[in-house]
Amino acid sequence: MVYDAFVLLSFGGPEHPDEVMPFLRNVTRGRGIPEERLAEVAEHYYHFGGVSPINQQCRDLLAAVRVDFAANGIGLPTYWGNRNWQPMLADTVAQMRDDGITSALGFATSAYGGYSSCRQYWEDIAQAREKVGPGAPAITKLRQFHDHPGFVRPHADAVRAALATLDPGRRATTRLVFTAHSIPVSMAATAGPDGGRYEAQLQETAALVHAAAAPELPWDLVWQSRSGPPQVPWLEPDVNDHLGVLAGKGVTDVVVSPVGFVSDHLEVIWDLDNEARDTAARLGLGYARAATPGTDPRFVAMVTELVRERTAGVAPQRLGTLPVWDECPAACCPAPQRRGTP
Ligand SMILES: CC1=C(CCC(=O)O)c2cc3nc(cc4[nH]c(cc5[nH]c(cc1n2)c(C)c5CCC(=O)O)c(CCC(=O)O)c4C)C(CCC(=O)O)=C3C
Numbered sequence: 001m002v003y004d005a006f007v008l009l010s011f012g013g014p015e016h017p018d019e020v021m022p023f024l025r026n027v028t029r030g031r032g033i034p035e036e037r038l039a040e041v042a043e044h045y046y047h048f049g050g051v052s053p054i055n056q057q058c059r060d061l062l063a064a065v066r067v068d069f070a071a072n073g074i075g076l077p078t079y080w081g082n083r084n085w086q087p088m089l090a091d092t093v094a095q096m097r098d099d100g101i102t103s104a105l106g107f108a109t110s111a112y113g114g115y116s117s118c119r120q121y122w123e124d125i126a127q128a129r130e131k132v133g134p135g136a137p138a139i140t141k142l143r144q145f146h147d148h149p150g151f152v153r154p155h156a157d158a159v160r161a162a163l164a165t166l167d168p169g170r171r172a173t174t175r176l177v178f179t180a181h182s183i184p185v186s187m188a189a190t191a192g193p194d195g196g197r198y199e200a201q202l203q204e205t206a207a208l209v210h211a212a213a214a215p216e217l218p219w220d221l222v223w224q225s226r227s228g229p230p231q232v233p234w235l236e237p238d239v240n241d242h243l244g245v246l247a248g249k250g251v252t253d254v255v256v257s258p259v260g261f262v263s264d265h266l267e268v269i270w271d272l273d274n275e276a277r278d279t280a281a282r283l284g285l286g287y288a289r290a291a292t293p294g295t296d297p298r299f300v301a302m303v304t305e306l307v308r309e310r311t312a313g314v315a316p317q318r319l320g321t322l323p324v325w326d327e328c329p330a331a332c333c334p335a336p337q338r339r340g341t342p
Pocket residue numbers: 011012013014024027028031033037038041052053054109110116117181182183184225226227228260265266267
């Protein structure tokens with residue numbers, strides 16, 4: 001297969017207060033998210049002036065990838081399109097068609113399997129291509145990378161750096177807390193061809209980061225940023241509840257590492273740097289939040305490596321043992337049942 005472009009696929013976020021509500025309506029269309037939750041989440045964005053950092057993080061990543069491509073003799077032109085906010089993927093695909101692109105490799109800013117993290121990006125591609133119509137380029141998504149050293153090692157270094165800010169005299173009662181975005185239990189059950197893949201990959205990533213960063217410390221994987229109606233079960237425990245349990249067990253300090261994410265977007269800087277930090281303060285816990293890969297050169301080089309797996313037959317670099325594939329099996333990670341109009 002010959003590819004003639006690279007496209008960064010991401011979630012998108014508002015960059016002006018007026019964009020917050022339209023963005024949130026795009027995210028939650030047909031999802032059964034209660035109106036009160038939407039208003040609450042809007043406040044998180046207004047707290048930062050209505051600007052999510054995620055779009056700038058995508059620009060920064062793409063700029064770094066371009067430099068790394070050039071250094072590795074990869075001449076692919078680069079594009080960027082989002083699921084929920086400008087630049088919308090359909091507009092990007094139209095531009096690619098106008099530029100004469102026929103077949104592109106897509107890199108999504110999520111390391112994991114599951115509907116929201118993987119399948120929905122395939123759906124975004126299909127919907128964008130359908131909207132553009134004849135002449136729309138083919139786009140295939142690069143593989144999931146939860147155990148790639150270019151993802152694991154930056155997380156591990158960040159855990160070490162966060163740990164170094166805590167009181168070394170309390171190391172014996174310090175704990176690592178890995179977090180990822182909660183998803184509905186039903187979505188977790190159908191992640192991957194045999195189910196449970198989102199949680200299994202996160203367990204593997206957390207274990208790899210723990211082993212590389214601080215194998216002497218106990219650790220847990222918990223969940224953050226739950227939404228949806230309360231009667232629908234989502235993965236638990238929530239990070240805030242978990243901190244309460246830890247404090248009750250004699251833990252004095254925590255390093256919180258958001259291994260579920262690739263950059264410090266709003267769900268990190270609000271849900272962890274504000275909410276969970278406040279929870280820890282209330283409980284008297286020492287608290288340090290580990291950074292995400294962002295534009296760490298190893299993470300940027302990983303993107304190049306994933307491209308070279310496809311274009312140059314480079315062997316996949318992997319630290320874990322779960323199976324991976326380039327093209328997702330057709331039956332995995334189906335869309336959840338929707339309420340209302342799509
Ligand atoms: C697994 C997963 C990831 C990680 C994988 C990936 O990165 O793709 C992720 C990332 C993100 N989620 C984000 C924001 C939001 N997610 C929401 C809602 C939801 N997320 C879900 C799952 C995930 N989400 C789910 C199952 C829902 C319910 C509605 C639905 O089924 O879609 C809502 C609605 C309001 C609310 O929070 O209730 C918002 C605003 C942002 C942008 C942050 C910024 O602006 O900087 C990012 C990167």
